[in-house]
Amino acid sequence: MDEIKSGLAEVVCDVLVIGGGTAGPMAAYKAKRHSPEARIVLLEKANVKRSGAIAMGMDGLNNAVVPGYATPEQYTKEITIANDGICDQAPVFKYASRCFEIIQELDGFGIKFQKNENGDFDVKKVHHLGSYVLPMPNGDTVKKALYRQLRREKVLISNRYMATRLLTGRDGQIAGAIAVNTRSAEFLVLRAKTVILCAGAAGRLGLPQSGYLWSTYENATNSGDGYAMAYHAGAALANLECYQINPLIKDYNGPACAYVAGPFGAYTTNSEGNRFIECDYWSGQMMQEFYNELQSGKGPVFLKLNHLHSETIGKIEAVLHHVERPTRGRFHENRGTNYRERMIEMHISEIGFCSGHSASGVYVDEFARTTVSGLYAAGDMASVPHNYMLGAFTNGAVAGEHAAEVATNIDLVDYDTADVVREQQRVLAATRREDGIPPNQLEYKTRRFVNDYLQPPKVTAKMKLGQARFAEIREDMENAMIVRDAHELMRSLEAASILDCAEMAASASLFRTESRWGLYHHRVEYPEKNDDDWFCHSILRKRDGRMIAEKRPVAPYIVPIDESERSAYDRQRIRRHA
Amino acid sequence: MPIAHTPTAVPVIVDEAKCIADKGCTVCVDVCPLDVLRISDLTGKAYMKYDECWYCMPCETDCPTGAVTVNIPYLLR
Numbered sequence: 001m002d003e004i005k006s007g008l009a010e011v012v013c014d015v016l017v018i019g020g021g022t023a024g025p026m027a028a029y030k031a032k033r034h035s036p037e038a039r040i041v042l043l044e045k046a047n048v049k050r051s052g053a054i055a056m057g058m059d060g061l062n063n064a065v066v067p068g069y070a071t072p073e074q075y076t077k078e079i080t081i082a083n084d085g086i087c088d089q090a091p092v093f094k095y096a097s098r099c100f101e102i103i104q105e106l107d108g109f110g111i112k113f114q115k116n117e118n119g120d121f122d123v124k125k126v127h128h129l130g131s132y133v134l135p136m137p138n139g140d141t142v143k144k145a146l147y148r149q150l151r152r153e154k155v156l157i158s159n160r161y162m163a164t165r166l167l168t169g170r171d172g173q174i175a176g177a178i179a180v181n182t183r184s185a186e187f188l189v190l191r192a193k194t195v196i197l198c199a200g201a202a203g204r205l206g207l208p209q210s211g212y213l214w215s216t217y218e219n220a221t222n223s224g225d226g227y228a229m230a231y232h233a234g235a236a237l238a239n240l241e242c243y244q245i246n247p248l249i250k251d252y253n254g255p256a257c258a259y260v261a262g263p264f265g266a267y268t269t270n271s272e273g274n275r276f277i278e279c280d281y282w283s284g285q286m287m288q289e290f291y292n293e294l295q296s297g298k299g300p301v302f303l304k305l306n307h308l309h310s311e312t313i314g315k316i317e318a319v320l321h322h323v324e325r326p327t328r329g330r331f332h333e334n335r336g337t338n339y340r341e342r343m344i345e346m347h348i349s350e351i352g353f354c355s356g357h358s359a360s361g362v363y364v365d366e367f368a369r370t371t372v373s374g375l376y377a378a379g380d381m382a383s384v385p386h387n388y389m390l391g392a393f394t395n396g397a398v399a400g401e402h403a404a405e406v407a408t409n410i411d412l413v414d415y416d417t418a419d420v421v422r423e424q425q426r427v428l429a430a431t432r433r434e435d436g437i438p439p440n441q442l443e444y445k446t447r448r449f450v451n452d453y454l455q456p457p458k459v460t461a462k463m464k465l466g467q468a469r470f471a472e473i474r475e476d477m478e479n480a481m482i483v484r485d486a487h488e489l490m491r492s493l494e495a496a497s498i499l500d501c502a503e504m505a506a507s508a509s510l511f512r513t514e515s516r517w518g519l520y521h522h523r524v525e526y527p528e529k530n531d532d533d534w535f536c537h538s539i540l541r542k543r544d545g546r547m548i549a550e551k552r553p554v555a556p557y558i559v560p561i562d563e564s565e566r567s568a569y570d571r572q573r574i575r576r577h578a
Numbered sequence: 579m580p581i582a583h584t585p586t587a588v589p590v591i592v593d594e595a596k597c598i599a600d601k602g603c604t605v606c607v608d609v610c611p612l613d614v615l616r617i618s619d620l621t622g623k624a625y626m627k628y629d630e631c632w633y634c635m636p637c638e639t640d641c642p643t644g645a646v647t648v649n650i651p652y653l654l655r
């Protein structure tokens with residue numbers, strides 16, 4: 001295993017799904033249900049059995065719109081406000097209208113959702129305005145349940161293949177993708193009528209404070225390949241300056257998790273044991289207050305549980321130490337942190353791109369279509385804001401159905417074989433050198449400069465220096481990188497995606513000359529929100545080989561927002577404390 | 579530029595007495611999202627080949643004999 005072999009095979013399918021984490025399996029399943037005769041391929045860098053953000057399951061749905069608790073209109077309103085108004089509502093409304101049906105379908109797969117004594121779904125309030133959090137008592141079974149459905153529907157699964165570039169036809173429409181086997185370096189060309197990108201967040205962009213490249217919030221396989229592939233295929237990417245930054249357990253870098261413990265009575269405090277934020281729901285505005293408190297001399301910030309009854313804490317532990325990020329318990333044990341006695345020290349995560357938690361993603365409409373004909377995106381990497389796990393499932397379903405329908409009406413598009421040759425040369429260049437710089441050093445350096453120059457508060461001169469450093473790293477990557485086995489080859493391709501994302505983060509952040517989304521886009525020289533000039537999406541795309549930025553109007557709201565409601569998320573700080 | 583190797587203490591440990599890779603098991607290698615486990619040619623047992631671990635636990639959870647222990651990587655312990 002791992003030695004580099006030469007090989008090139010071609011596969012033909014109707015719908016190709018790239019990424020088998022959360023959105024991907026649902027997209028493939030729905031595509032197959034829609035067109036049982038069609039060839040649906042699910043391509044995964046890891047193994048669909050245990051891949052993605054939900055590799056070990058999840059403790060609950062963060063954004064369930066359940067009848068009796070909330071309406072699609074209310075949810076659309078809350079997300080529009082949480083995202084500072086920059087929101088095309090149609091995809092959010094579509095999600096909100098369909099997600100309950102998906103909950104019921106998941107329930108049918110054997111994934112259970114918490115019910116109260118009356119047998120109704122037991123939805124909890126964590127958001128600023130409405131109630132959307134639905135616990136999953138057997139959340140550890142999610143992946144198994146999905147995998148069973150994929151096997152039953154005979155979806156073709158290709159594990160350990162990393163997609164590296166999309167293939168397009170003469171008019172720019174999608175033709176398929178190129179992938180590399182992560183254990184043998186053999187190439188696979190996948191011709192497809194439609195392609196759905198579900199490759200997750202760009203989670204390896206900033207460097208965690210521990211300095212360990214893999215201690216990211218996101219599953220560390222998610223190196224932003226989807227963003228990079230969409231960019232190189234000419235697709236528009238939206239609001240990348242609206243970074244993902246999360247409040248996490250210091251050093252462990254996983255969620256504590258206020259959404260689980262909050263409904264039991266836990267809350268965020270400063271070192272004096274005082275609350276300083278109204279609401280633990282993750283938004284840029286909340287993160288700004290979190291950051292301010294850390295800087296104020298009243299830090300560090302903690303999650304406080306030690307006022308709760310021991311039995312209650314036992315219930316919380318039963319969730320936090322068994323699903324999602326189950327090594328949490330081991331981390332606390334090493335440090336001697338018992339929730340009954342001590343508060344949990346929290347910190348701010350490194351930056352990333354993720355629409356699942358904020359709003360940085362490949363631009364999509366309400367059918368999950370990108371701006372490239374035949375190319376779809378769903379889940380964390382698609383631009384639907386605050387999408388979370390149920391968003392990945394629901395929009396994956398939307399994408400799968402639409403892509404399957406379109407595929408029944410079109411033919412395969414021819415690609416240019418020269419593109420495949422060029423991609424093979426790009427991928428293999430580093431394997432042909434005798435010595436040079438290994439990918440882990442290039443990745444480390446890129447990510448350290450992301451921290452030094454791109455992390456908010458954002459400063460123009462710093463971001464420009466960052467761009468200069470990234471250009472130097474690119475020179476090294478293209479001319480001096482060395483790769484010695486197939487595993488390292490995967491890492492080198494990931495390092496290239498990370499560098500692409502770093503350059504996109506700098507360009508998008510420089511483009512928007514205002515501050516918005518709290519900490520996510522806090523620009524020191526432009527401290528105010530400027531609705532006159534910047535009530536719009538910022539769009540990045542590749543044109544004639546160069547990165548260009550442009551504005552795109554926010555689609556007219558379908559759910560109106562009152563002037564008085566617009567600033568609800570700006571009022572995060574507890575008054576008496578401020 | 580010659581390449582040196584920097585030592586690191588890997589977070590994932592396999593109890594070789596319990597590991598049945600020599601009977602054909604490859605479960606932990608198959609499920610690891612980061613693809614960092616391998617079966618050793620020397621010992622015929624599973625081991626952590628690359629120190630690139632998300633301390634996520636599928637390897638430990640899915641091992642049929644309970645041979646795997648996931649520790650928190652030292653840098654963040």
Ligand SMILES: Cc1cc2nc3c(=O)[nH]c(=O)nc-3n(C[C@H](O)[C@H](O)[C@H](O)COP(=O)(O)OP(=O)(O)OC[C@H]3O[C@@H](n4cnc5c(N)ncnc54)[C@H](O)[C@@H]3O)c2cc1C
Nearest residue numbers: 019021022023045051052053062163200356379380388389
């Ligand atoms: C620690 C953590 C806790 C969370 N807690 C909650 C919660 O409690 N409730 C909630 O609702 N949401 C939660 N979320 C968010 C939710 O899990 C995600 O929004 C959702 O799972 C994202 O799904 P996805 O399909 O976009 O990405 P993922 O599930 O991450 O899947 C992406 C997949 O793409 C694959 N891939 C990447 N690159 C390539 C490539 N080049 N080629 C082939 N495959 C590739 C990856 O291996 C991976 O399997 C949490 C997320 C994390 C990380």
Ligand code: SF4
Nearest residue numbers: 597598603605606641
């Ligand atoms: S899963 Fe367990 S028994 Fe199987 S190879 Fe891995 S360590 Fe050995």
Ligand code: SF4
Nearest residue numbers: 610631632634635637
């Ligand atoms: S903890 Fe996760 S990343 Fe680490 S070896 Fe086990 S499965 Fe792989």
